[in-house]
Amino acid sequence: MNTVAPPTGPELLRVENLVKEFPGVVALGGVSFDLHAGEVHVLLGENGAGKSTLIKCLAGVYQPDGGTIVVDGERVHISSAAHAEQLGIATIHQEFNIVPQLSVAENVLLGRPPRRFGMVDRRRMHTLARAALDRVGLDVDLRRPVSTLGVARQQLVEIAKALSLDARVLILDEPTAALTDAEVDRLLELMAELRDKGVGMVFISHHLEEIQRIGDRVTVLRDGQSVGTVPATTGTDELVRMMVGRSIEAQYPRQQPPVGEELLRVENLTSKGHFEDVSLSVRAGEVVGLAGLVGAGRTEVLRAIFGADAYDSGTVTVRGRTVPGHDVHAAIGAGLGLVPEDRKAQGLVLGASVEENLGLAILRSATRAGLVDRARLRDQARTSVKNLRIRTPSTRATVKxxxxxxxxxxxxxKWLAADPAVLLLDEPTRGVDVGAKVEIYQLVNELTASGRGVLLVSSELPEVLGMCDRILVMAQGRLVGELTREEATQDAVMALAVKEVESSRAH
Known part of the structure; x- marks a missing residue:
């Protein structure tokens, strides 16, 4: 394995040849890395490379089948999450470990509130919680239900909880995936402050620019094995080559087929308090982008077009046929599909199998006289797994x-099986690695090459610029401009969005 000199701080954690197997798949086939005090050590790899399995072994969720974990120079067997915390290891997972109904203070001290005479000592709890929140720079009412906080503040509550455990090893799994640029900046600043105080951090991110901003060393995983440890200053091309085992020449491989008939027309769509007077069209062969700042109303427009949410006025027409509002089945029947922003909450049935999830959009057409044609669904699932290169031990594996x-x-x-005329994509590559992103972009190319249309929402401007043939800019619920592929630049898009926001504030 390639090596690079570790930081000068004492070693906190070392993993040697860790192995973890599940039925039909080797998730970890020999992973090694180490973490020192005052270091941000990045774990980088494609989806399925073994990163999440590795941190679950460190967090006590999984028990490894082989290899060694060393904490403070002593070999340990981490038997549970509580044991990991006792060892000074705290993990912030992608899915927050918070209780929404409880207060901020109760979440910071979750499972270990201070007691006096057998009762919860709320004064002491608030003192401890305030001290932890001060460390992360979060000033909120300690009695406030944590469900009333935004994602970024909930994440800070999670970090405060970890620090209140006196964690010396902090593991952050995709902490920036759902944050705005300003929130990302604040989180990276906080990580830098913690590093200066001697905390060692394991950081997982698919955003290569974040790695260079905050990382010290990078260990790259591929197919369950560590393939090298390099400085965080290593160039993007080399990191991508290590991740996927090949170079990726085109990050945004957009192919522009001839534009054909109009497939989707939206006229004067209005949902009070969310968006107003939105009109747009998508033609065969086109990828049309919806750009704008967070909160501009892009997701709400997509959900209204698809019938997931009601709207007050306006029309949605697919191939000349008006689609009834707030009727998902009618939208699917007309030829619309929606890949939602939150795939776990809205796009998947996590407890069901890969095969069952892939068949959801065609379940009606695969049902006759109340009986489901399971052979058809099984064949469709196998075809999808092969064509989309879905890494799964079998089509019957649980999708979660x-x-x-x-x-x-x-x-x-799921939606490609339903053969939609227009596919609505909301943040389709959020939390997805570089290699998988390119594969998703190729699927978009295949869709448009076959005469379909795509309406794409993304908060990553380079993605919008690289993959869209026309870009519509939204601000505060309104369309404020349209740019051709040739006209569109980051500055041009942002100028439209920010200009409208500023003018509305002036009034």
Whole structure:
């Protein structure tokens, strides 16, 4: 394995040749890395490379089948999450470990509130919680239900909880996936402050620019094995080559087929308090982008077009046929599909199999006299797994056990099986690695090459610029401009969005 000199701080954690197997799949086939005090050590790899399995072994969720974990120079067997915390290891998972109904203070001290005479000592709890929140710079009412906080503040509550455990090893799994640029900046600043105080951090992110901003060393995983440890200053091309075993020449491989008939027309769509007077069209062969700042109303427009949410006025027409509002079945029947922003909550049935999820959008057409044609669904699932290169031990595997990128491919495969005229994509590559992103972009190319249309929402401007043929800019619920592929630049898109926001504030 390639090596690079570790930081000068004492070693906190070392993993040697860790192995973890599940039925039909080797998740970890020999992973090694170490973490020192005052270091941000990045774990990088494609979805399915073994990152999540590795951190679950460190967090006491999984028990490894082989290899060694060393903490403070002593070999340990981490038997549970509580044991990991006793060892000074705290993990912030992609899915927050919070209780929404409880207060901020109760969540910071979750499972270990201070007691006096057998009763919860609320004064002491608030003192401890305030001290932890001060460390992360979060000033909120300690009695406030944590469900009333935004994602970024909930994440800070999670970090405060970890620090209140006196954690010396902090593991952060995709902490920036759902944050705005400003929130990402604040989180990276906080990580830098913690590093200066001697905390060692294991950081997982698919955003290569974040790695260079905050990382010290990077260990790359591929197919369950560590393939090298390099400085965080290593170039993007080399990191991608290590991740996927090949170079990726085109990050946004958009192919522009001839534009054909109009497939989707939206006229004067209005949902009071969310968006107003939105009109747009998508033609065969086109990828049309919806860009704008967070909160501009892009997701709400997509959900209204698809019938998931009601709207007050306006019309949605697919291939000349008006689609009734707030009727998902009618939208699907007309030829619309939606890959939602939150794949786990809205796009998948996590407890069901890959095969069952891939068949959801065609379940009605595969049912006759109340009986489901399971042979058809099984054949469709096998075809989708092969064509979309979904990494799964079998089509009967539970979808929640797949990596994020492969779960996203299942969501897309579900709709591709239904053969939609227009596919609505909301943040289709969020939390997806570089290699899987390119595969998703190729699926978009195949869709448009076959005469379909795509309406794409993404908060990643380079993605919008790289993959869209026309870009519509939204601000505060309104369309404020349209740019051709040739006209569109990051500055041009942001100028439209920010200009409208500023003018509305002036009034």
């Amino acid at each position: 056990n797949l990596s994020g990128g492969n779960q996203q491919k299942v969501v897309m495969g």
